[in-house]
Amino acid sequence: xxxxxxxxxxxxxxxxxxxxxxxxxxxxxxxxxxxxxxxxxxxxxxxxxxxxxxxxxxxxxxxxxxxxxxxxxxxxxxxxxxxxxxxxxxxxxxxxxxxxxxxxxxxxxxxxxxxxxxxxxxxxxxxxxxxxxxxxxxxxxxxxxxxxxxxxxxxxxxxxxxxxxxxx
Amino acid sequence: xxxxxxxxxxxxxxxxxxxxxxxxxxxxxxxxxxxxxxxxxxxxxxxxxxxxxxxxxxxxxxxxxxxxxxxxxxxxxxxxxxxxxxxxxxxxxxxxxxxxxxxxxxxxxxxxxxxxxxxxxxxxxxxxxxxxxxxxxxxxxxxxxxxxxxxxxxxxxxxxxxxxx
Numbered sequence: 001x002x003x004x005x006x007x008x009x010x011x012x013x014x015x016x017x018x019x020x021x022x023x024x025x026x027x028x029x030x031x032x033x034x035x036x037x038x039x040x041x042x043x044x045x046x047x048x049x050x051x052x053x054x055x056x057x058x059x060x061x062x063x064x065x066x067x068x069x070x071x072x073x074x075x076x077x078x079x080x081x082x083x084x085x086x087x088x089x090x091x092x093x094x095x096x097x098x099x100x101x102x103x104x105x106x107x108x109x110x111x112x113x114x115x116x117x118x119x120x121x122x123x124x125x126x127x128x129x130x131x132x133x134x135x136x137x138x139x140x141x142x143x144x145x146x147x148x149x150x151x152x153x154x155x156x157x158x159x160x161x162x163x164x165x166x167x168x
Numbered sequence: 169x170x171x172x173x174x175x176x177x178x179x180x181x182x183x184x185x186x187x188x189x190x191x192x193x194x195x196x197x198x199x200x201x202x203x204x205x206x207x208x209x210x211x212x213x214x215x216x217x218x219x220x221x222x223x224x225x226x227x228x229x230x231x232x233x234x235x236x237x238x239x240x241x242x243x244x245x246x247x248x249x250x251x252x253x254x255x256x257x258x259x260x261x262x263x264x265x266x267x268x269x270x271x272x273x274x275x276x277x278x279x280x281x282x283x284x285x286x287x288x289x290x291x292x293x294x295x296x297x298x299x300x301x302x303x304x305x306x307x308x309x310x311x312x313x314x315x316x317x318x319x320x321x322x323x324x325x326x327x328x329x330x331x332x333x
Binding site for chain 1 (some may be wrong): 203204207208210211212214215218219242243244245246247251253254255256259260263319322323326
């Protein structure tokens with residue numbers, strides 16, 4: 001007695017899914033940490049150059065009224081290194097250097113990238129919404145947004161490397 | 169075929185990303201692929217310039233700036249090397265736009281910004297400033313750095329995988 005095409009397809013799909021599930025059990029926390037660190041480094045690198053880490057957003061808009069003595073010239077006594085260019089969201093450096101971080105979960109196979117302390121969450125909101133009359137400069141994708149292609153390319157290569165390691 | 173050019177209002181490098189990467193366009197999603205590649209190329213070009221390097225294969229880039237210019241730049245910028253950003257207006261005028269068919273154009277537009285861009289790219293042949301190639305010049309046989317082209321290829325191949333072909 002023959003087997004129907006649909007049953008065969010379903011069985012093959014299930015077999016492939018089982019293989020994939022089995023392979024994914026080999027993913028280690030350090031693998032996910034590498035992915036998270038790559039995302040954090042990619043965001044930091046673009047922001048440091050005044051480029052948005054959100055796909056299609058281009059360069060961050062200039063600091064509002066910087067040429068009329070507004071921010072960041074208003075803080076130059078406390079932060080003499082802060083200049084109107086590049087627009088790199090860097091004042092003390094804490095927001096990008098320490099605030100931006102990741103959390104990986106090997107059970108769920110997820111990596112969350114973002115800000116996890118109260119102070120940084122508040123700063124992120126300020127940049128995202130454009131506080132104190134500044135332009136909006138989000139650093140974490142929202143809704144239908146995604147990370148810049150440059151970062152995505154690196155993440156895809158890293159995930160592929162993990163998959164290759166699992167196959168070996 | 170790629171072509172570069174200079175007009176009063178535009179300095180540009182127009183290219184077919186599929187030919188450049190040596191990959192066939194993905195069926196049914198050429199437009200989406202072009203948009204993703206345009207975003208990627210813009211990020212990459214800005215990223216190279218931002219770290220004081222040319223995005224052009226074999227392109228010139230004198231990273232050091234003169235002491236006189238450094239003194240002036242120090243007032244406005246925390247990057248005291250050649251990153252093409254003093255006021256930021258020239259780089260704000262840089263874009264990668266979708267052209268007809270399969271082509272894209274990396275370009276800087278606006279009379280004042282084009283003059284600044286030509287000062288370093290020297291498409292006109294009249295500039296005496298240190299050459300810093302941010303836009304490939306086809307008259308010199310230039311194109312993007314290999315890793316930018318490799319990234320373009322990855323994006324196109326990703327679309328092929330997505331379409332299930």
